Structures are given as structure tokens and as C-alpha cells.
Amino acid sequence: MNKKKIIIGFVISLILIVAAASLGSTGIGFFDTVQIILHKIFRLPLSADIDPSAVSIVWLLRLPRVLLAFLVGGSLAISGAVCQSVLRNPLASPYILGVSSGASLGAGIIIISGIAIPLLGGFSLPLTGFVFGLAAVFLVVSFSSRIDNSVSNNTIILCGMVLSLFLNALLTALSAVFSDDLRRIVLWQMGSFAMRGWLYAGLLLPFLLIGVLGILLHSKEMDILSFGDDSAKSAGVEAGSLRKKLLALCAVLTGASVALSGVIGFVDLIAPHAARRIIGSRHRQLIPMSFLLGGSLMVCADLAARTIISPSELPVGAITALIGAPFFAWVYFRRKRLGKTLAEAQGRRGRGGEEGEKREEKRGRRGKRGEERGVGC
Numbered sequence: 001m002n003k004k005k006i007i008i009g010f011v012i013s014l015i016l017i018v019a020a021a022s023l024g025s026t027g028i029g030f031f032d033t034v035q036i037i038l039h040k041i042f043r044l045p046l047s048a049d050i051d052p053s054a055v056s057i058v059w060l061l062r063l064p065r066v067l068l069a070f071l072v073g074g075s076l077a078i079s080g081a082v083c084q085s086v087l088r089n090p091l092a093s094p095y096i097l098g099v100s101s102g103a104s105l106g107a108g109i110i111i112i113s114g115i116a117i118p119l120l121g122g123f124s125l126p127l128t129g130f131v132f133g134l135a136a137v138f139l140v141v142s143f144s145s146r147i148d149n150s151v152s153n154n155t156i157i158l159c160g161m162v163l164s165l166f167l168n169a170l171l172t173a174l175s176a177v178f179s180d181d182l183r184r185i186v187l188w189q190m191g192s193f194a195m196r197g198w199l200y201a202g203l204l205l206p207f208l209l210i211g212v213l214g215i216l217l218h219s220k221e222m223d224i225l226s227f228g229d230d231s232a233k234s235a236g237v238e239a240g241s242l243r244k245k246l247l248a249l250c251a252v253l254t255g256a257s258v259a260l261s262g263v264i265g266f267v268d269l270i271a272p273h274a275a276r277r278i279i280g281s282r283h284r285q286l287i288p289m290s291f292l293l294g295g296s297l298m299v300c301a302d303l304a305a306r307t308i309i310s311p312s313e314l315p316v317g318a319i320t321a322l323i324g325a326p327f328f329a330w331v332y333f334r335r336k337r338l339g340k341t342l343a344e345a346q347g348r349r350g351r352g353g354e355e356g357e358k359r360e361e362k363r364g365r366r367g368k369r370g371e372e373r374g375v376g377c
Contacts, residue, residue: 002285005278009292016296017070020303021062025310028054037063064198069302069316070295071204072193072257073267075211077294078287079250080268081275082215085226085283086246087153090331093268094254096160097247100265101167102136103129103258108171108185112178125188126203126259133255139163141244150229151240156247190315191262193302200260207256212287214249218242219283226281264317266324267294267301273331297323 022033036058038044046055079094086092095101106128109115117124140160141151148155175182215222221242225232229239254268271294272286279289301319308314 002279002282006285006288006292009278009289009296013070013292013296016299017063017066020066020069020299021058023303023307024057024062025307026054026057028058033058060197064201065193065196065302066299068196068201068204068260069193069298071201071208072261072264072295073271073298073301074291074295075204075208075253075257076264076268076298077271077275077290078212078215079254080294081272081283081286081290082222082246082250083268084272085222085281086243087157088226088228089153089157090273091269091328092157093265094250095263095265095268096157096164097251097254098136098140098160098163098167099133099251099254100258100263101164101171103133103255104185104189104263105167105171105174106130106132107188107259107262108174108181111184111188112174112181123203130255130259133258134251136163136167137247137251137255141247145240145244149240151243152229156243187262187315189263189317191264191317191320192305192313192315193261194306194313196260204256204260207252211249211253212291215246216284216287218246219287222246222283223281262315262317264298264301264320266320266328267297269331270294270324270327271297273327 018033018037019030021037022028022030032047032050032054035044035046035050036055039046039055040059076094080092083092083094083096084090107125110125110128115124117127120127140156140163143159143163144151144155147159171185175185221232221237224235224237225239225242232239232242257264272290274293275286275289278293279285298316298320301323302316305314305316305319
């Protein structure tokens with residue numbers, strides 16, 4: 001049943017990708033877009049009524065952008081699913097590891113200084129963002145290991161928050177000093193897929209494969225770890241070591257995504273929750289479903305960003321935040337309400353048990369009195 005759901009999700013994602021490549025300031029038919037894609041991949045003949053400019057628009061502008069959005073959304077969704085499971089927190093996100101703050105600081109330094117690494121040129125900014133993002137996660141895990149040998153969930157979250165605040169403060173100070181570059185830094189932080197060609201999608205693909213394969217290899221251990229460190233230890237799983245490996249893989253996925261598209265939030269929160277409702281919590285099925293849902297959500301957000309005020313564009317991060325902020329609040333208050341309900345139920349059980357014990361004591365006293373009366377007679 002779950003395999004069927006994944007296959008259906010895959011088919012819907014393909015249809016959504018083609019539809020997103022068809023829509024824009026210049027309308028192109030859905031089936032025309034399908035023909036263009038098949039022509040480019042399999043060299044199938046094109047219909048005579050398809051304009052050559054439409055071929056260039058779909059193949060060179062829209063399709064690489066849509067595919068990059070799908071891959072970035074899927075990468076962030078997988079990272080979110082893993083962080084929520086590993087840290088056992090439904091509101092956990094890979095951004096709490098300091099990836100986004102580190103990447104933003106690295107990008108800000110490149111934007112302000114104007115440095116271009118030889119042989120990389122325009123890719124100096126994404127590479128620097130990726131390196132700074134990974135460095136931030138390395139610092140968080142190192143500090144957590146020094147403070148707590150077991151690398152507990154709370155320690156990682158607190159260290160990540162502290163480092164994120166510190167790096168954000170550094171970026172704010174740099175932006176205040178070099179105010180001329182403030183607009184470029186802010187726009188990069190909001191996230192965008194504008195002017196991203198095939199090369200960007202190709203750069204993300206190897207990191208995505210490494211991250212996804214590495215996470216799927218540990219899917220059974222993640223199922224065990226979701227029951228807690230004690231259960232994992234009794235099953236022979238080293239929780240601290242596994243947590244470090246999984247967080248490192250999340251850092252690779254998130255760091256590469258942020259470096260190529262900027263900081264785009266809430267996809268990593270929404271998609272895993274939706275995937276769990278559809279397919280359950282087993283990670284071998286949860287990971288691919290989270291990827292499909294996260295990619296589809298990002299494609300829809302990018303489509304909205306480039307069509308709402310066409311021919312201008314909105315930042316993709318603004319669209320996802322408009323959707324994600326209410327969802328975040330719903331998850332938080334729902335969890336709080338469930339916790340309150342469980343506490344009340346446990347309280348009623350406790351009171352019921354106490355009342356039962358009192359009744360047993362009364363019965364015991366009555367029995368003793370009856371025995372004493374019998375002896376007296």
C-alpha cells in the first residue's frame with residue numbers, strides 16, 4: 001500500500017514539474033512542454049506549430065529552475081524528517097544546526113568583499129556558503145560532544161541556537177558597516193531560483209545522492225532511535241554516534257541547498273509532517289515521500305513567486321513563510337493540547353486508582369470487623 005502511495009506521489013510530482021515549466025509570463029501548452037522535453041531527451045520530432053522560442057524558454061529557463069526547486073525542496077524535506085526523528089522534536093529543523101546562519105555569513109562576506117575564487121567565478125558565493133554552513137554544523141556537534149558525551153537532543157538544540165544567534169549577530173554587524181550591500185544580502189537570505197541554469201541542478205545532484213543514500217542506509221537504526229536512547233542502546237544502536245552521522249548528512253543536504261538557492265524555510269517542517277500522515281513513520285518509506293512532498297511544495301512556492309506579480313518576482317522564502325508560519329503554530333498548539341489531554345487522562349487514571357485503593361481498604365476494614373464480631377460470638 002505504501003509503495004503505491006509513493007508511486008502515485010512520483011507521478012503527481014512529474015505532472016507538477018511539467019505544469020510549472022508550462023506556466024509563466026509567456027504561456028506554453030502543457031502537451032507542448034511535454035513534446036519539448038521528449039524532443040530534448042529522446043530526440044523525438046516536434047510539432048510544426050511549436051515556436052522555437054518556446055523550446056528555448058522551457059529547456060533553458062524554466063525546466064532547470066523548476067528541477068532545482070524540486071531538488072532543493074526534497075533535500076530540505078529529507079533533512080527536516082531526519083532532524084525531527086533524531087532530535088525527537090516535531091518542530092526541529094536542520095536550520096537549528098546553524099547551517100543557514102553559517103551559509104548566510106559566508107555569502108555575506110563574499111558579497112561585501114567582492115572576492116572571486118580563481119576558476120570558480122560566479123560560483124564563489126555558493127561554495128563559500130556551503131563551506132561556512134558545514135563549518136557551523138561541525139562547531140555545533142563539537143561543542144555538544146565536549147559538553148555532553150552522549151550528545152543529547154537538548155544539548156544539540158541549545159548549542160545550535162547559540163551559534164546561530166552569534167553568527168547572525170556577526171552578519172548584522174557587517175551589514176550595518178557595509179550598508180551599500182545590505183539589499184543583496186537580504187535578497188540572498190530570502191531565497192530565489194531566478195537565473196539558475198542546468199549547472200546549478202547538476203551541482204546539487206551529487207550532494208543529494210550522498211545524503212539520501214547515507215540516510216536510507218541508517219533507516220532501521222532511525223526507527224529504533226525514535227523510541228529513545230535507552231531503547232536504542234538495548235537494541236545495540238550507539239545513539240550518540242548515529243546522531244552525529246545523521247546530522248552530518250543533514251548538513252550536507254541543507255548546506256548544498258542553501259548555498260545554491262539561499263535560505264528558504266518551513267519546507268523542512270511542513271513536508272515531513274504531511275508525509276507521516278500519508279505514509280506513517282517508517283523511515284524507509286518516509287524519506288522518499290518527504291522528498292516528493294517537499295519538492296512539490298517548493299515547485300508550487302516558486303511558481304507562485306514568479307507569477308503573482310509577473311513579470312517581477314517575489315522571494316520564494318516569503319511564500320513558504322506565509323504558508324509555514326501558520327502551520328508551525330498549528331503543530332505547536334496541537335502538540336500542547338495533546339499533551340494537556342494526555343496529562344488529564346493520566347490524572348483521571350491516577351485518581352481512579354487512588355479511589356479503588358480506598359475502596360479496597362474500606363472493604364478490608366469491614367472484613368476485619370466481621371471476623372472480630374464472629375470471634376466475639
